[in-house]
Amino acid sequence: MAAVTEDFAKKCEVKHNETLGRYVVAASNIRAGETLLQEQPILLLPNNGDRRCCNCHKLTTLFCGQCRLLPLCGECADHDGRDCRRLSAVQLQEEHVEQLQAQTEVYTALKYLLLREHSETQAQYEELLQMDSQLALRRDTDIWRSYRERVITPLQSSGLLMQLRNGSEINEELLQHLLGIADINACEIRAPESGGAMRGLYMRAGLFAHSCMPNLVTAIDEERRIKVYANCSISAGGILYNCYTNILLGTDERRHILKTGKCFDCQCARCLDPTELGTHMSSFVCNSCPGGYIVRQPETGVWQCLLNAEHTLKPEFVANVLERAKEEVFHARDDIYRLELLLAKLGRLLHGNHYVVLDLKQNIASILRQILQNMAHRPNRKVYERKIRLCQEILLVLKVVAPGLNRLKAIALYELANTQAELARKLYSEQEHNAADLLTELQQTEMMTREALRMLLYEPILTPEGQLARNMLKELKEIQNDMKVLQQPNDDVIN
């Protein structure tokens, strides 16, 4: 059930205009870290194309032996009895059951229709109907036709709809609207298997407008409850912005995802600035002039050098380079030597902050983390220094595109602090540094760790970030203890 805390009603006001549709503003001044909303999902759905058990949400190919229409994995004995009984009461021919089972997206439609069916959930269903599905923009697009063919026609021809409450009212328009609601409003959430993703539909979390420079943070805990909090202070009347895409992608990729998935053109400050606020996350190196970068002008779409407008790139060339680069990054994955070579090679084509280059750098940094964690490798000073350098480069970009409280920034800062502290301790133990050097280093890393921790303080405890914050706290105490020891006038330590 959608249990919404009082916060949303007190601190937020839902408005409507032509450009944004429904959106939310701050009803009063809001502090950084202040919670605006906590709610349970109204529906949990697989990503399109996936089939998940309707009880435990693990991937499965099996169906419930009773109702035969909802997927149920081998480990789950049963699922929501009300849904199962309702669907079991529907009379279907064998071939129709098979047709409905074959299309994964039928599940989404059935879950909505079941909310409509039970008297206890009809109010929820009515509220859900109010959500935006961008019906006009989606009409007769590929996704529209695909839903017609894969979901709506099989449901209509099976005779199932006519056996539901006021079945004649369930027409294509309604079903397209319902399917669109999930596409436009659902949030990506963690799936049971590691690294997997599924969708949660939240009644209120989907109301916030989008910006690639959001002033809100969304966190989803182990119970799939969503928490939305401010990442900076927001004045009363200010529009509240969530980010519906990955901030570490370039403008074209972000806008493409938003356009195809959510049906709108983002007009945020970052999207309208060809240099992406000076980060150059989509810029190419100009080979015709030293120090020149080629960016896409938003009005004309032309890729032009910032120093000389005559220096241009063809869009096909840009697309080609990026496609090949992404492929090469993918194939070099986990091989640090190939990744470093690729980084040097791409550096001649793309800006050092280009999102593909950043992805590569993150990849290398995470391999270095594994090397440093395994002391059997006896990593030398260069490995630490390489990782420190990469973390610093990643952080510089994050500071611009993710101002305020941000978990990616917190993690990168913590990684940096952690590696710097380890290197300082190693150099001290090898007597390359004296106690005063170590103390200076630890003071710096203590500040960075505290800053990283401050950014994760508002994360729910039952999330990987919440757990990370606990580890940070432990490490912070260790650093502070070491600092105390070093500050004591003790002949054993000071050499």
Ligand SMILES: [Zn+2]
């Ligand atoms: Zn299951």
Ligand SMILES: [Zn+2]
């Ligand atoms: Zn069943």
Ligand SMILES: [Zn+2]
């Ligand atoms: Zn944007």
Ligand SMILES: [Zn+2]
């Ligand atoms: Zn140039």
